[in-house]
Amino acid sequence: MCSEQIVQSNGVELCLETFGDRVDPAILLIAGAGSCLLSWDEEFCRRLADAGRFVIRYDNRDSGRSTSYEVGSPPYSLNDVVSDAVGLLDALAIDRAHAVGVSGGGAVTQLLALDHPDRVDTITLASTTPGGPGHEALDLPPMSSALAEAFSGEEPQQDWSDRTGVVESLVAFERLFAAQTVEFDAAASAEFWGRVFDRTVDIAAQMTNPFLIDAGEPWRARLGDIATPTLVLHGTEDPLFPYEHGLTLAKEIPRASFVAMKQTGHENPPRRVWDVVVPALLEHTSRRSS
Template identity: 35%
Template sequence: MSAAAAVPYHPPRMATVGEVDLCYDAFGDPDAPPMLLIMGLGFQLIHWPEDFCRQLAAEGFRVVRFDNRDAGRSTHLPGRRYTLEDMADDAVGLLDALGVDSAHIVGASLGGMIAQTMAIRHPRRVRSLASLMSTPGRRGKGRTSLRVFRHALARPPRTEEEAIERRVRVFSLIGSTGFDQDLDELRRVSALAFERDPDARDGRRRQHRAVRAAPDRTEALHLLTVPTVVIHGTADLMCHPSGGHATAEAIPGARLVLVPGMGHDLPRGAWPLLIRAIMDNTGRAGGR
């Protein structure tokens, strides 16, 4: 049995954080240094691949993933407006609920924006920061390709089968061109995502509204002292690599890791590089 396969899994639970309940699960020794994974817009905790989480935990961490507000099994807020600051405070509140003073924070896409905002608002709660396929909110940086927008205009899926096929079409465009794509796994996770949150589109719109209302974080990021790695795929059509360059330039001492052929996803073939980059960064903070 591999070290990753032997990592204990702690099933989903709910944590009450202010006005929302957040669904989370965890991998690894509860007494190990904590690592919090924050997923992107409209995505759920299950979109952090389980094997990827196990491999991170096998490096000596307690890895926690969770559904953001308005996603998955966490509280949905129809008719409400909120900000990235609110979402960052959710993540800090989850650390409180877990009895964790500080954690290594890893965020992807919108999750990277939330992670950056956590580090700005709550620097003592962030041991290290990994910002994946994201942007500092600087105008003109990290733009989405016009080829992607037609998918946003499609009608919402009404059945599980429609949800699966739509996700396959989307990731044929925004997924990694330089790595094999596991379509069976993509379909499996898409079916599970539809089961967990069949009305995800409304929540995704409210999350997107929070992104659009967020200010440019560049100047605030200049003040960070947390060890940071910025990871971005060179084939990302959802968030142009200029977003990664701008993030790394904004944060003093940040290391930029560009992954050739990686798009706006987490292909298995890129995991060794991603995990090593994250581990090296936690090491800069005395991570293990």
């Protein structure tokens, strides 16, 4: 069964859904900045749950149905988002979980392993970079020229109350991050962003505030201290954090394993790689941190 609930965590309300049996090993899915729990496809969650995992997907603060703040003035830092994840586990009476983070959620997951190693049995880092977004990695390839050009232009004014206009903008935004060797499914993207719009407390806050928060002190130099079993998943066509970011992340974390997501851009694992990613996650989460 799938259930949705609001829990108190670290002074905020977080909305979550669970899949599977609570007695099974817990997998905590952590979405990226600007994303909500829907970014973890329901069927993806069910595949993991059907294989004997208790799967949790949730809205970070300023996304979905969780606590939201005034646009442009988020009164919290990345470390608060990390503490939110710990508080969520406390609210569910879960001592340890397998944390899986994508993009900005991968930054949160790195910090969980560094600062709260007693709460994670394993970590999985998908579509992210050593040290996390917001910290320059000058030794690694930059974002694609197309993304750089898009980000360098003047941002158009968005009427966040206009569902049609918002969905169209978010589909165009998602297209920039997609793999180039497969056809982009604009209809599926529009359906997804429509669902996101319809359940989100403040879509403007979701698409603005998480990108403004303080990421704190750089931690790339600390990656060698991670003792938690680590799996790195990375798209071969990631335009934001090119493939070398994933390879380097796996190299800088002791004994980390690496799985390439072919024909994948900067995104949650798409359906076309589930037959590779799901078995890799199940094998990885069968381990326990020593």
